[in-house]
Amino acid sequence: ILGEEGAGLGVVIRDSSGRFCLVATKRVPGRWKVEEAEALAAEFGAQMAVHGHFHNVVLESDCQVLVHKLQAAHDFHDEAGVICRNVRRLLLESGEGSWHHIRREANEAAHIMAHAISRWNDSFRCVVWKVVNPISKGMKRFAVSRLPSMARPGGLALRLVRSAAFASASAAKPEGGVSMVQGASRGIGLEFVKQLLESNDNGRVVATCRNPNGATGLLELKNKYADRLNIFPLDLTAENTIEASAKSIREQYGYLNLLVNASGILSIPNVLQPGSSLAETTLSKVEKSSLMLAYEVNAVGPFLVIKHMWPLLKAGGGQGTERDFAVVASLSARVGSIGDNKLGGWHSYRSSKSALNQCMAPPLKLPRAIRCVSLSKNASVEFGRKKDPIVCLVLHPGTVDTDLSRPFQKNVPKEKLFTTEFSVQKLLSIINNAKANDNGKFFAWDGQEIPW
Structure with missing residues (x-):
């Protein structure tokens, strides 16, 4: 009815x-x-x-x-x-x-x-x-x-x-809820899984990555939290694996309360010089293949994850948690901000993160030429229009000491290079304290809103 x-x-x-x-x-x-x-x-x-x-x-x-x-x-x-x-x-x-x-x-x-x-x-x-x-x-x-x-x-x-x-209290769903971390094999994603398990004795966590058998950090957590952690294979470049993960979650739990999109690619491996990466600091270094890969991993893939997890998030809402709604938190970067772009460069990474932001953001009063580059619909507006119990956030974790940023840390001041523990702790605080009117907002690790 x-x-x-x-x-x-x-x-x-x-x-x-x-x-x-x-x-x-x-x-x-x-x-x-x-x-x-x-x-x-x-x-x-x-x-x-x-x-x-x-x-x-x-x-x-x-x-x-x-x-x-x-x-x-x-x-x-x-x-x-x-x-x-x-x-x-x-x-x-x-x-x-x-x-x-x-x-x-x-x-x-x-x-x-x-x-x-x-x-x-x-x-x-x-x-x-x-x-x-x-x-x-x-x-x-x-x-x-x-x-x-x-x-x-x-x-x-x-x-x-x-x-x-x-x-x-709700008898339908266990206290603590069910969280999913996409891109959980290492770095920030792995730390999200760890802190979600440690901070909530009743919470369940679903961790996804391309190769679960090779994710040693996740397997160690699985040994410790056997009943509360499930690991499923998911490749952002293969939509059928995203759909399969959604099916597995539906069968296992039937709902989600939190989705964290944590995967990302900063630079493209240099096939001519194994072990090095191509840093696109100028237009002359931009390749079509690098642009397409960055868009697929940083924007298209996370958006498809939201597409397939949407019914589960809608079914879960905030039940079993202290929130009144489910949360989608996608990791972006300050360099993806159009209004904050003063240095240029990093063309594939910067533009792909801007695309991700547009997927999540509310409508902007931008020139028509800029509006045209966004995808046809964006998640936060659709969630709001349908009044689904879901809040969509975009988060900048800061410069974090991970494999993704390690080749480019040379000029980063020590006090601005964060550990994964520090960054995730800050991001979880933003997620846990989110309000309904935060839907479609872009926050830095310190809680400051970033211009689109």
């Missing part, structure tokens, strides 16, 4: 005799299309069935569009279609899973729950079992009462009463 700024989902599970086993209800914030909300409800029901160890599950929905997408031999690539692929996978895990269309009146109990929860203004999940099941451990409960009218033989209609204990 679509409500104001959110969708209410209702699920009823019965055994083969039609006897009630479980009811579950959940509110998901954000702006959803009808078929997307129906797909989310189907996914929620399939998850409950699999986690409850039901076998040969039959999914019944009164949404013909949803059932058509589930029955189709080919995949649909819109958001509802992506969710439907996961529903099919979950149902088939139960054995001979299947799906059928039923009349709306046959689905009355689920609609009662979905309608009631859609009118509330926060996000949570409630599960009620006829008998205690392990999955319900720690979940808050509603009062349940039988009503004279029943949707189907052996069914339940529900009267939902919110408990006082439930008002202060």
